[in-house]
Amino acid sequence: MTARGEADRPEARRPRAPDVSRAGLERAALGYLERFDSSVANLRRVLRERVRRARQRSADPIDTETPKREIETLLARYQESGLLNDRRFGSNLLSGLRRRGVSTRAARLKLLSKGVPEDLVSDLLSVEAEETSGDSEFEAALAYVKKRRLGHYRRATSSAEATAEGDWQEPGRLPPKKAGFGRAKHPEAARRDKDLAALARRGFSFDVARRALDTPRED
Structure with a gap:
């Protein structure tokens, strides 16, 4: 052979x-x-x-x-x-997820998928809420807004884009109608709805999403 x-x-x-x-x-x-x-x-x-x-x-x-x-x-x-420590691992992972703009619901699922015990996950989230005065969810939402450039962090619309969206934005002019759907939404309102939907898909509540989008941009 x-x-x-x-x-x-x-x-x-x-x-x-x-x-x-x-x-x-x-x-x-x-x-x-x-x-x-x-x-x-x-x-x-x-x-x-x-x-x-x-x-x-x-x-x-x-x-x-x-x-x-x-x-x-x-x-x-x-x-x-001490080479393995579930609390240390879970705490570090949670902090990293929050910096990336991950909601409480999504963070919980991620921690569980990585093998952190459910009771420890609940404890870590409770400790986090106490340390941040309950603002950890908002801070995560704001981090996501900044990362994805939503709301006030969206880049300024160029004149060409404004023209593409429709010159009906001029004062005194009404938006054109879309067949079968009534009047089209103002582009700014449409963008806000899109931003709210993006945050909702990440697991953030409407109130938290709205607050994050309404936060003035930090220069």
Whole structure:
């Protein structure tokens, strides 16, 4: 059989099974934590996925219960040493989400998806609300307004754009009618509706969205 024929055999193409020994799991865990912070549950998922791939790729049956026990031992040791800390991870993630303009509802879902326990998520949001006097949702909405240049942060409309929107904006002139829909909205009102809808899709309430859009621009 030629070398090419040997390479074409199914066993030759099989990806190498990950090392799920104690040392292999430790290397994988530390390698992951060097790149990312993590919750306990998230790192457990990562390592169990490694075990699943090992079982799938191994030419011979492998014991998966021993690696799973090793994973729990690792997680317990990392929590004791402080390498893993769900509160720290959740607090840092929440702060980052808020800076990016993420609403409370969306932040809660993100934290849960990253393995932060539900009771801890509720506690982190309560602490945040106390520290910001309940303004964390507004601050996040305002951050999103600035990031996406909505409301007062939208760039000035050029004369060409104003013409494209319609010269009916001149004083004393009425907007043209759209067939079957009555009069068209003033472009400024249409833009505001669009901005409100964008904030609503991000999970912000109407009152918070309106307040963020009405906040004067900081030069």
